[in-house]
Amino acid sequence: MDSRLSGQVALVTGATRGAGRGIAVELGAAGATVYCTGRSSRGTPSPMGRPETIEETADLVTAAGGTGIAVRVDHTRLEEVADLFDRIDQEQDGRLDVLVNDIWGGDPLLGPFGSPFWEQDLPTGLEILHNAVDTHIIASWHAAPRMVARGRGLMVEITDGQPENYHDHLFYDLPKKTAMRLALAYAAELGPHGITGVAISPGWLRSEAMLERHGVTEDNWQDWYWDDQDHRPARWLASQTPRYTGRGVVALAADPDPSRWNGRAVKTEDLAGAYGFTDLNGTQPGHGRLAWDLLGSLRPNREDYAL
Numbered sequence: 001m002d003s004r005l006s007g008q009v010a011l012v013t014g015a016t017r018g019a020g021r022g023i024a025v026e027l028g029a030a031g032a033t034v035y036c037t038g039r040s041s042r043g044t045p046s047p048m049g050r051p052e053t054i055e056e057t058a059d060l061v062t063a064a065g066g067t068g069i070a071v072r073v074d075h076t077r078l079e080e081v082a083d084l085f086d087r088i089d090q091e092q093d094g095r096l097d098v099l100v101n102d103i104w105g106g107d108p109l110l111g112p113f114g115s116p117f118w119e120q121d122l123p124t125g126l127e128i129l130h131n132a133v134d135t136h137i138i139a140s141w142h143a144a145p146r147m148v149a150r151g152r153g154l155m156v157e158i159t160d161g162q163p164e165n166y167h168d169h170l171f172y173d174l175p176k177k178t179a180m181r182l183a184l185a186y187a188a189e190l191g192p193h194g195i196t197g198v199a200i201s202p203g204w205l206r207s208e209a210m211l212e213r214h215g216v217t218e219d220n221w222q223d224w225y226w227d228d229q230d231h232r233p234a235r236w237l238a239s240q241t242p243r244y245t246g247r248g249v250v251a252l253a254a255d256p257d258p259s260r261w262n263g264r265a266v267k268t269e270d271l272a273g274a275y276g277f278t279d280l281n282g283t284q285p286g287h288g289r290l291a292w293d294l295l296g297s298l299r300p301n302r303e304d305y306a307l
Contacts, residue, residue, distance in 0.1 A: 022242025028066025187263030
């Protein structure tokens with residue numbers, strides 16, 4: 001049993017599904033107590049319209065070996081976030097070792113990629129920014145003094161892409177780039193207090209919604225490519241489970257001195273290369289024969305990619 005994070009307390013915002021769920025489960029598998037927050041609760045679905053719930057995530061955390069605690073929180077509501085941190089104070093004696101900001105909430109609102117920003121609905125675009133940017137700042141504002149008081153902590157921003165590249169859509173790109181700048185802000189302001197801030201960008205994530213969209217499951221996920229190789233990108237074979245990024249967060253949280261990552265925007269595969277962890281199937285997506293640039297130009301044989 002992995003006990004690297006035994007006794008540690010983590011909060012994963014937006015833990016209902018996708019990267020948030022994968023991260024929460026891996027933190028639990030390393031022995032942590034994990035507060036799993038989001039708006040999708042049993043009997044109270046969120047506007048995302050998905051079936052996953054925070055209670056399911058908390059159950060998975062506990063089954064993995066940790067302690068999962070589900071708390072329904074709308075992170076745009078200041079009073080609900082304040083109540084959440086008060087609860088953590090009461091139940092954990094003020095201890096908070098890891099904060100993972102994974103709230104997005106833009107999928108039901110985001111307009112089509114390729115459409116100029118001035119043709120997008122402005123109130124909707126601003127709502128996306130409120131959901132995906134303000135929520136991160138609010139949670140970090142509460143977490144920071146608690147970590148400063150203990151002189152240690154890890155703040156993780158989940159993002160997408162690279163700092164120097166534009167990600168096709170203003171109301172998508174801006175939240176993702178803001179997450180990277182927040183990691184830099186944490187490094188500058190919290191680094192002197194022993195706190196590390198990192199922005200992590202997963203690769204092509206096999207989230208629940210992505211698998212469903214392609215008509216496959218985690219058991220047969222490669223079939224989406226092999227059924228129509230000529231019209232589907234080979235780099236789908238380098239996609240990754242949400243747990244892969246979770247293992248990256250665990251590696252950072254277990255590192256006695258993660259400060260070398262402070263303020264950086266990194267890919268999950270960068271962390272895998274540094275710490276040596278793999279995805280659930282034993283591979284390191286993004287490395288070697290699974291590298292994106294290689295898969296983008298070749299048509300591999302199925303026998304070689306039976307992962």
